[in-house]
Amino acid sequence: xxxxxxxxxxxxxxxxxxxxxxxxxxxLSDNLNTPSPQAQIEVLNIxxxxxxxxxxxxxxxxxxxxxxxxxxxxxxxxxxxxxxxxEYESKKNALNQVSLWDAIIPSKEHAMFWIHTANKYNFVDQxxxxxxxxxxxxxxxxxxxxxxxxxxxxxxxxxxxxPEEYK
Numbered sequence: 001x002x003x004x005x006x007x008x009x010x011x012x013x014x015x016x017x018x019x020x021x022x023x024x025x026x027x028l029s030d031n032l033n034t035p036s037p038q039a040q041i042e043v044l045n046i047x048x049x050x051x052x053x054x055x056x057x058x059x060x061x062x063x064x065x066x067x068x069x070x071x072x073x074x075x076x077x078x079x080x081x082x083x084x085x086x087e088y089e090s091k092k093n094a095l096n097q098v099s100l101w102d103a104i105i106p107s108k109e110h111a112m113f114w115i116h117t118a119n120k121y122n123f124v125d126q127x128x129x130x131x132x133x134x135x136x137x138x139x140x141x142x143x144x145x146x147x148x149x150x151x152x153x154x155x156x157x158x159x160x161x162x163p164e165e166y167k
Contacts, residue, residue: 024048027076027148035071037154039065039139040064041084047118049130049167057130065101065139066114070144072143073108080105081142086123087156099122100137132164 047060048100066085072080091094100119105111125133140154 003067027039028147029146030074030076033071033074035143035153037067037069037072037153037155039067039069039157041066041137041139041157043137043153044116046128046163046167049163049165051166052124052130055128057125057128059119059130061100061119061123062117063101063119064114064116064135064155067112067139069105069111069141070108073111075156076145077108077145078144078146079107080111081144083140085138085140086135087131087138090125090127090129090133092127092129097138098125130162131166133162135162 042064043061044060046066047062049057049059052058063084067082069080069082081102081104084100086098086100088096099121100123101115101117102120103113105113136156136158137160138154138156140152142150142152144150
């Protein structure tokens with residue numbers, strides 16, 4: 001005959017094992033989600049394009065940013081960090097990235113948005129490399145889960161060019 005402590009230990013071990021199996025199954029179910037976020041970014045206006053006294057180029061843009069990030073949210077999503085970056089090549093660097101705007105999307109209810117804004121952060125190049133420069137606007141998103149690993153992805157929108165002259 002088994003003692004009370006032995007039976008309690010067996011019951012507790014069985015319960016913890018079932019709980020662990022359920023947690024693993026729940027975490028794996030999050031991997032079945034195939035997100036398909038939509039994003040669109042338009043440059044409506046170049047507010048100013050100037051050379052700073054220290055020789056750096058600076059640009060201010062008016063942007064239309066719209067996105068539908070509903071598909072990024074599952075039962076396991078805590079929040080999504082979104083940012084828009086200007087990406088371009090220069091003689092010094094193969095890839096330059098300048099963050100222009102960012103936001104934290106706290107829930108699925110806020111995952112569809114449309115924003116008409118000037119860039120939140122300065123678009124500055126170290127040097128005078130921006131005249132006639134082609135650049136891409138890229139929307140990056142980082143999905144922060146309640147449990148598990150964080151993952152990131154992006155959508156690149158190309159075909160933008162800065163003017164030849166300062167204004």
